Amino acid sequence: GAVVSQHPSWVICKSGTSVKIECRSLDFQATTMFWYRQFPKQSLMLMATSNEGSKATYEQGVEKDKFLINHASLTLSTLTVTSAHPEDSSFYICSARYPGAPDTQYFGPGTRLTVL
Amino acid sequence: AQKVTQAQTEISVVEKEDVTLDCVYETRDTTYYLFWYKQPPSGELVFLIRRNSFDEQNEISGRYSWNFQKSTSSFNFTITASQVVDSAVYFCALSGGPKTGGFQKVTFGIGTKLQVIP
Numbered sequence: 681g682a683v684v685s686q687h688p689s690w691v692i693c694k695s696g697t698s699v700k701i702e703c704r705s706l707d708f709q710a711t712t713m714f715w716y717r718q719f720p721k722q723s724l725m726l727m728a729t730s731n732e733g734s735k736a737t738y739e740q741g742v743e744k745d746k747f748l749i750n751h752a753s754l755t756l757s758t759l760t761v762t763s764a765h766p767e768d769s770s771f772y773i774c775s776a777r778y779p780g781a782p783d784t785q786y787f788g789p790g791t792r793l794t795v796l
Numbered sequence: 797a798q799k800v801t802q803a804q805t806e807i808s809v810v811e812k813e814d815v816t817l818d819c820v821y822e823t824r825d826t827t828y829y830l831f832w833y834k835q836p837p838s839g840e841l842v843f844l845i846r847r848n849s850f851d852e853q854n855e856i857s858g859r860y861s862w863n864f865q866k867s868t869s870s871f872n873f874t875i876t877a878s879q880v881v882d883s884a885v886y887f888c889a890l891s892g893g894p895k896t897g898g899f900q901k902v903t904f905g906i907g908t909k910l911q912v913i914p
Contacts, residue, residue: 714902722906722907723904723906723907724904726902771839773839773841775841781846783829783846783848783891784831784843784846785902786843787841787842789838789840790839790840792839
């Protein structure tokens, strides 16, 4: 149990385009999912908390219009990087709270975004 | 504010050696959770352990063991008889209580890169 998937695993796009990343809980329902960003050789930084059926809560310094989050169902949250620029290139990881252990987050495999 | 410090950024050991990864944390909460995650080169974060602040018993799982000491705010992780497959970045993390944003907010340390040399 507690499997989280992400799609795509990597994506290369041109500057100015938008990219959507999906995060799915495969074998459980997740009312809360989280989006993190990780720069090379650095730790994970929480970007936002995604709650099913409501607006996401963004961390300080994260542009909500730049990083659109939609948690439309109990098994799917999406992160859309709008008008991507090279500085948005990073490793994006999602996680989900597992109902059986609500204080533990299980992570997806991550999506590596490269913006040219 | 909560903070997790992993002072060792990189460690190299020879296979079969024991290795301890240090983790020191800071929090204002009396109730909190501590975690260790493993991130192999593939990038996926693998959950290893969760420990709540009221349980100071040390835990052993195969070659892995964890030493939680509230008196020194430390939650160290030891790998016994290390193997090449243990090579990864290991993150210590802290989930605080109401005073620091609730249990959902997880603060990660910077990670310790472990290289096990055959």
